[in-house]
Amino acid sequence: MKKVKIGLGVFLAVVLIGGFFLTPAHAVVPYTIWEDTWFKINVVAKGYERNSGGTPDWLPLNGRFTAFMNIGIWNDPNASIEGDETFAAEIHFYDDDLQLWQSTPVTLHRIHGNPLDIFIWSQTDDGNIATGTGKRIAFLARITGKMNKDGIHLQTGTFKSLAGYIIEMDPDDPLGPLYEPSSLTMTGNLIIPDTFCKSKTNQQYPPCK
Numbered sequence: 001m002k003k004v005k006i007g008l009g010v011f012l013a014v015v016l017i018g019g020f021f022l023t024p025a026h027a028v029v030p031y032t033i034w035e036d037t038w039f040k041i042n043v044v045a046k047g048y049e050r051n052s053g054g055t056p057d058w059l060p061l062n063g064r065f066t067a068f069m070n071i072g073i074w075n076d077p078n079a080s081i082e083g084d085e086t087f088a089a090e091i092h093f094y095d096d097d098l099q100l101w102q103s104t105p106v107t108l109h110r111i112h113g114n115p116l117d118i119f120i121w122s123q124t125d126d127g128n129i130a131t132g133t134g135k136r137i138a139f140l141a142r143i144t145g146k147m148n149k150d151g152i153h154l155q156t157g158t159f160k161s162l163a164g165y166i167i168e169m170d171p172d173d174p175l176g177p178l179y180e181p182s183s184l185t186m187t188g189n190l191i192i193p194d195t196f197c198k199s200k201t202n203q204q205y206p207p208c209k
Contacts, residue, residue, distance in 0.1 A: 029115045029147060031074045034087065038196075038207045039069040039159045039188045041091075045166055047182025051175050061182050068092040068206045069159065069188070071108070085110040087120070092206040101206055104137070116145045129167050139164030139184055157190030 045063040072088040087108040095102045104124060111119040119142050127134020141164075145157040164184030171177045197208035 029151075031076070031085070031110075031115045031118075033115055033145070033147075033154060034071045034143070035074055037071050037154065037157065038191050038193060039071070039157065040191050040196075041067045041069050041159060041186050041188035043067050043093075044185040045182040046185075047166070047180065049178070049180040049182075051173065051178045061180060063182070065093065067186075070206070083109075083111060089122075103206070106137070116147070118143045129169055132169050132171060135166070135168040137164075137166050137184070139186060141186065145190065154190060159186065159188045159190075161186040 043063075043065050045061065047061045048058040049061045050058050068091070070090045070092065072090070074085070074087055076085045078084055087110075089106050089108050090103045091106055092101055092103045094100075104126075106122050106124045108120040108122050111121060113119050119140070121138075121140045123136065123138040125134060125136050129136050139161045141159060141161040143157065143159055146155050147153070148155040161184065164186060166180065166182050166184050168178065168180040191207060193207045196202050196205075202208055
C-alpha cells in the first residue's frame with residue numbers, strides 16, 4: 001500500500017511540474033515577439049563640431065533629444081548559422097530645421113543572446129565618409145524584455161547602448177565645411193502604443209500616427 005501511495009505521489013509531482021513548464025507563461029518565446037514594437041529613446045551626442053572656413057576652431061557639441069525606434073521584421077536567413085540574424089528597424093527623430101518628424105532606416109544585427117536578452121550592433125551610412133562626405137551612425141546595444149503573465153505579450157522592455165558614435169562631414173555646407181565627430185548614448189524603454197497614445201500630448205509622436 002505504501003508503494004502505491006509513493007508511486008501516485010511521484011506521478012502527480014511529474015504531472016504538476018510538467019504542467020508548470022508547459023503553461024503559456026513558460027512557453028518558448030520567439031524573436032518575432034519584437035516585431036512592430038516601439039521604444040522611446042533618450043539620445044545624447046557629445047563631441048565637437050567645426051563649421052567655418054578659417055582656422056579650425058573646434059566647438060563643443062552636446063546634443064540631447066528624444067527619438068522613437070520601431071523594430072520591424074525579424075530575418076534569419078540560415079538557421080544553422082549563428083549571428084547572421086537581423087531586425088529591420090527605423091529611428092524617428094524631430095528635425096528642428098524642417099519642423100517635422102523624420103525617420104532613418106537601420107538594421108539591428110544580432111550578436112548573441114536569447115529573445116528576451118539580445119546584444120545587437122548597427123551601422124548606417126548616408127553618403128561615403130571615407131571620401132569626406134556623408135554621415136555614419138553606429139552603436140552597440142542590449143535589448144531586454146519581460147513577458148506578461150499570459151506568456152504571449154511583452155510587458156516591459158529596455159534598450160541600452162554600450163557604445164556608439166556619429167560622424168558627419170559636409171564640405172558643401174552653406175556656412176562652411178562641416179565636421180562633427182561625437183559619441184552616442186541611447187537609453188530607452190518599450191512603449192505600448194495603445195496605452196501611450198491615449199494621452200493627447202503623445203498623439204503628436206510617430207507611434208501614434
